[in-house]
Amino acid sequence: SLFLFLISGSSTSQDKVIQELNDGWKFRRLGDTAWYSAKVPGTLHTDMLANEMIPDPFLYDNANSLRWIENESTEYMIEFIMTHSMTGKYTELVFEGLDTYADVFLNGKNILNADNMFRRYRIPVNKYLRNGINKIQIFFYSPVKVSDSLQAMYYEENDIKGLPGKYNAFTRKAAYQYG
DSSP states (O other), X not given: OOEXXXXXXXXXXXXXXXXXXXXXXXXXXXXOOOOEEOOSSOOHHXXXXXXXXXXXXXXXXXXXXXXXXXXXXXXXXXXEEEOGGGOOSEEEXXXXXXXXXXXXXXXXXXXXXXXXXXXEEEEEOTTXXXXXXXXXXXXXXXXXXXXXXHHHHHHHHHTOOOOTTTTTTSOBSOGGGOO
């Protein structure tokens, strides 16, 4: 899931302006051209379900037939308006709950390479913001595929045959989300 805030102001707390950027998101699978509405905070499964792209994963044995989703990479995108009066001496984007491996772009500039779902990211963004329309893109990469490549690299470098927990040994992600 993802919570996103734009915090702007000076160093004193009473001057801070917090703007939630949780409405107006779209998503697509990498390689697709069609965009679908997304709910933030939310998850890929719930977004796909809401857009009738998958059957309900909680019915019957649908969860098993939807395992392919953990191998998908996706792009989430939002555009928002920024005015000069909204920006202060210091403006930052705050991400809570980026699901593990993600690259974040603001107006085409890479501002974050995330690899841990258990932390909050606070990124100063004054130099990337512009008056008018701004665009945030988040590319989420399959934790299974990234973990596989990390595992292969680590095993090769250290000449070992394997570790229990295959994926979660290399990934800062809730273990219950695997399998």
